[in-house]
Amino acid sequence: MSADPISVLRATFGFSGFRGVQEQVVERVLSGRNTLAVMPTGAGKSLTYQLPAVAMPGTCLVISPLIALMHDQLRAAEAVGIRAATLTSVDDNREETVARYRRGELDLLYVAPERASSEGFRNLLRAAPLSLFAIDEAHCVSEWGHDFRPDYRLLRPMLDMFPDVPRLALTATADAHTRADILEQLGIPQDGLIVAGFDRPNIRYHIAPRDSVTRQVEAVLAEQPGPGIVYAPTRAGVERLAEKLGAKGRPVLPYHAGLDPEVRRRNQAAFVASEEMVVVATVAFGMGIDKPDVRFVVHAGLPKSIEGYYQETGRAGRDGDPAVAHLFWGADDFARARSRIGEVEAHRQQGERTRLDALAGLVETAGCRRAVLLRHFGEDPPETCGNCDNCLSPPKVADATQVARKLLSAVYRTGQSYGIGHIEKVLTGANDDRVTERRHDQLSVYGIVGGEEAALIRPVSRALQARGSLIATEHGGLKLAGDAREILKGEARIEIVVPPKRERRRRDGASA
Ligand code: ADP
Ligand code: ZN
Numbered sequence: 001m002s003a004d005p006i007s008v009l010r011a012t013f014g015f016s017g018f019r020g021v022q023e024q025v026v027e028r029v030l031s032g033r034n035t036l037a038v039m040p041t042g043a044g045k046s047l048t049y050q051l052p053a054v055a056m057p058g059t060c061l062v063i064s065p066l067i068a069l070m071h072d073q074l075r076a077a078e079a080v081g082i083r084a085a086t087l088t089s090v091d092d093n094r095e096e097t098v099a100r101y102r103r104g105e106l107d108l109l110y111v112a113p114e115r116a117s118s119e120g121f122r123n124l125l126r127a128a129p130l131s132l133f134a135i136d137e138a139h140c141v142s143e144w145g146h147d148f149r150p151d152y153r154l155l156r157p158m159l160d161m162f163p164d165v166p167r168l169a170l171t172a173t174a175d176a177h178t179r180a181d182i183l184e185q186l187g188i189p190q191d192g193l194i195v196a197g198f199d200r201p202n203i204r205y206h207i208a209p210r211d212s213v214t215r216q217v218e219a220v221l222a223e224q225p226g227p228g229i230v231y232a233p234t235r236a237g238v239e240r241l242a243e244k245l246g247a248k249g250r251p252v253l254p255y256h257a258g259l260d261p262e263v264r265r266r267n268q269a270a271f272v273a274s275e276e277m278v279v280v281a282t283v284a285f286g287m288g289i290d291k292p293d294v295r296f297v298v299h300a301g302l303p304k305s306i307e308g309y310y311q312e313t314g315r316a317g318r319d320g321d322p323a324v325a326h327l328f329w330g331a332d333d334f335a336r337a338r339s340r341i342g343e344v345e346a347h348r349q350q351g352e353r354t355r356l357d358a359l360a361g362l363v364e365t366a367g368c369r370r371a372v373l374l375r376h377f378g379e380d381p382p383e384t385c386g387n388c389d390n391c392l393s394p395p396k397v398a399d400a401t402q403v404a405r406k407l408l409s410a411v412y413r414t415g416q417s418y419g420i421g422h423i424e425k426v427l428t429g430a431n432d433d434r435v436t437e438r439r440h441d442q443l444s445v446y447g448i449v450g451g452e453e454a455a456l457i458r459p460v461s462r463a464l465q466a467r468g469s470l471i472a473t474e475h476g477g478l479k480l481a482g483d484a485r486e487i488l489k490g491e492a493r494i495e496i497v498v499p500p501k502r503e504r505r506r507r508d509g510a511s512a
Contacts, residue, residue: 004055005023005026005027005030005051005055008051008054008055009047009051012051012054012080012081012082013047013050013051013080014080015047019043019044020039020043020044020196020197021037021039021043021194021195021196022043022044022047022048024194025037025039025048025168025194026047026048026051026052028192028194029048029049029052029132029166029168030052030055030056032164032166033166033189033192034166034167034168034186034187034188034189034192035166035167035168035169035188035192035193035194036138036168036169036170036171036179036182036183036186036188036192036193036194037168037169037170037171037194037195037196038171038172038174038179038193038194038195038196038377039170039172039195039196040172040196040198040200040310040314041172041311041314041315042314042318043172043196045136045170045172046073046076046077048168048170049062049108049132049134049168049170050077050082050107050108052131052132052168053082053107053108053131053132053134054082054107056131056132057129057131058104058128058129058130058131058132059101059104059106059107059108059109059128059129059130059131060107060108060109060130060131060132060133060134061109061111061125061130061132061133061134062108062109062110062111062134062136063111063112063113063116063133063134063135063136063152063155064110064111064112064136064137065112065113065136065137065140065149065151065152066287067086067088067089067090067112068287069136069287070086070088070110070112071086073110074086074110077107077108082107082108083100083105083106083107083108084106084107084108084109084110085097085100085101085106085108085109085110086109086110086111087109087110087111087115088110088111088112097109098124101124101127101128102124102127102128103128104128104129112151113140113149113151113152113154113155114151114154116151116154116155116157116158117151117154117157117158122158122161125158125162130162130165131165132165132166132167132168133159133162133165133166133167133168134168134170135152135155135167135168135169135170135186136170137170137171138152138169138170138171138174138182138186139171139173139174139178139182139307140152141153141155141169141181141182141185141186142174142178142181142182142185143181143347143348143351144175144177144178144181144351145171145173145174145178145181145182146173146304146305146307146308146355148348152185153185155186156185156186156187159186159187160187167186167187167188169182169186169188172311172314173307173308173310173311174307175306175307175376175377175378176378179193179195179378195377195378197379198310198373198374198377198379199370199374199379199381200313200314200317201385201387202317202320202321202322202323203313203314203316203317203323203324203325203387204322204323204324204325204387204388204389204392205313205324205325205327205369205370205373205387205388205389206324206325206326206327206388206389207326207327207329207362207363207369207389208326208327208328208329208389209328209329209330209459209462210300210301210328210329210330213241213300213328214241214244214245216326216328217230217241217245217298217300217326217328218244218245218248220296220298220324220326221245221248221250221278222248224295224296224324225276225295226275226276226293226294226295226296227271227274227275227276227277227278227291227293227294227295228278228279228294228295228296228297228298228316229278229279229281229285229286229294229296229297229298229312229315229316230245230278230279230280230281230297230298230300231281231282231283231285231297231298231299231300231301231303231312232280232281232282232300232301233282233300233301233302233333234282235256235257235258235282237300237301238254238255238256238280238281238282239254239256241280241300242254242280245278245280250276250278251274251276251277251278252277252278252279252280253267253270253271253277253278253279253280254267254279254280254281255267255268255271255279255280255281255282255285256281256282256284256285257282257284267279268285268289271289271291272289272291275293283303283304283308283312286312286315289315290318291315291318292318292319293318293319293321294315294316294317294318294323295316295317295321295322295323295324296316296323296324296325296326297312297313297315297316297323297324297325297326298325298326298327298328299312299313299325299326299327299328299329300328301328301329301330301333302327302329302330302333302334302337302359302363303327303359304355305355305356305358305359306355306358306359306362306373306376309327309359309362309373310373310376310377313325327363329363329466330462331461331462331465331466331472332472334356334360334465334466334468335465335471335472337356338356338468338471339471340352341353341356353468356468357467357468358376360466360467360468362376363466364463364466364467364496364497365390365497366390366394366395366397366495366497367383367384367390368381368382368383368384368385368388368390368391369385369388369389369390369391370385370387370388370391371383371384371385395497395498396497396498397495397496397497397498398456398495398496398498399493399494399495400456400459400460400463400494400495400496401487401490401492401493401494401495402453403449403453403456403457403460403494404460404463404464404469404487404494405487405488405490406427406445406448406449407423407427407449407457407460407461407464407470408464408469408470408480408484408487408488409445409488410423410426410427410443410445411423411470411478411479411480412480412488413443413444413445414426414438414440414443416477416478416479416480417473417475417477417479418477418478419472419476419477419478420457420458420461420478422434422435422440423457423461423478424454424457424458426440426441426443426445426446427445427446427447427448427449427454427457428447428449428450428454428457429441429446429447429448429450456496456498459496459497459498460494460496461478463494463496464484464487464494465478467482467483468481468482468483469481469482469483469484469487470484
């Protein structure tokens with residue numbers, strides 16, 4: 001029989017006790033039942049299969065989607081004396097690993113999902129006893145998940161060939177829909193779902209529209225000591241921002257997939273060792289890095305999903321000390337994301353749309369950010385947290401239904417091909433050559449927005465783009481979409497957060 005979990009926890013891992021749901025997951029796995037553990041990043045997922053792998057006879061097969069991640073895990077496991085190996089296309093010790101497996105000398109064997117479909121590999125698995133299947137990043141099995149990988153669909157037939165070997169699926173990021181799908185796809189019963197608390201109370205969330213992103217990120221750096229990560233959406237954006245921020249005297253390094261691997265390795269190592277370094281990176285940075293004292297994470301553009309946002313901001317403050325997360329978003333981020341939806345396979349578009357709507361809800365809310373996040377992960381949080389921008393200084397909310405109707409009407413009447421600059425001129429009755437040339441001064445919408453309302457035109461346009469009622473075409477012209485007709489007919493109420501005064505005059509969504 002297997003060894004006592006607490007003594008393995010102490011002897012092998014050197015920890016004094018379990019954290020959160022770890023004990024519950026480990027107990028269920030040791031009793032041989034199929035389980036899906038949803039635990040946020042940093043909650044200690046690896047231990048929930050590594051400990052059973054050590055405690056139970058036989059080898060635990062770990063399915064993992066990324067070779068780099070596997071090698072990180074391998075190093076960590078070997079460091080505490082666990083007998084582990086990876087079997088991937090880049091390993092040149094494959095024969096030795098196979099021999100060790102056959103002799104029953106491995107507690108852990110890491111493989112990529114595509115191996116599961118290979119006849120040869122399945123035969124190898126039969127050659128020695130298995131203790132457990134651990135399926136890491138299990139959301140990859142679901143088309144509802146934010147990172148579907150067809151290879152994960154190959155797992156089920158392999159798992160079913162070993163009905164006596166328990167399955168432990170692990171993920172940090174799964175909304176209710178995705179969770180149900182993972183259970184179904186991997187043959188795990190409903191009562192096998194164990195969800196850890198997602199709240200990260202020491203992280204303070206700030207979300208604001210982008211005006212001049214360099215200036216905004218500089219302001220964060222100026223008031224925020226300690227190591228931090230700034231996420232930029234593209235490689236070019238990373239380079240640009242790193243250069244500008246570096247000129248301010250703080251040590252700043254770039255990190256993205258286009259850099260030489262040696263430079264990447266060096267920059268990452270410098271960051272991990274530093275107490276003040278700022279890394280400007282694409283989202284790949286941070287995976288597999290265990291740096292507990294990251295004090296801030298900045299998103300200079302919209303993340304891919306709420307899951308992505310939670311995961312990336314979750315790299316801050318793992319030591320439990322106060323940390324902040326800033327997100328600067330623009331209407332153009334939503335425009336790009338919505339146009340990309342058109343490019344994915346038809347049956348996945350609804351999922352993508354739902355994901356984007358959830359993000360729009362997070363950035364547009366006048367309420368508590370944490371409450372939106374936690375509700376997304378299926379929790380029932382209090383209405384206010386006291387540690388996000390909106391809780392700390394509740395924003396002014398305006399009923400913008402009338403401005404939204406006038407704006408949509410102007411877009412429609414000018415032929416759905418002009419950008420917000422032109423529409424604003426028409427609505428405010430500007431004396432402008434282009435407006436008169438096109439005879440837009442003859443339209444009923446010319447000059448119908450004045451006074452205080454004029455300041456709401458751009459924020460409303462941003463809000464309508466975020467919720468998909470307005471979309472920008474590739475030439476920057478605005479078009480009606482989504483529920484625009486209901487808004488025009490006065491059937492939907494539009495509320496917006498009134499931005500602080502200084503932002504009103506700046507160009508919407510302009511970047512660095
Ligand atoms: P995840 O995969 O969920 O992001 P990891 O498995 O990488 O998290 O664990 C995060 C960190 O927490 C690691 O440094 C790990 O050593 C540590 N850890 C895990 N379990 C415990 C525990 N019971 N007590 C103390 N530290 C733990
Ligand atoms: Zn709050």
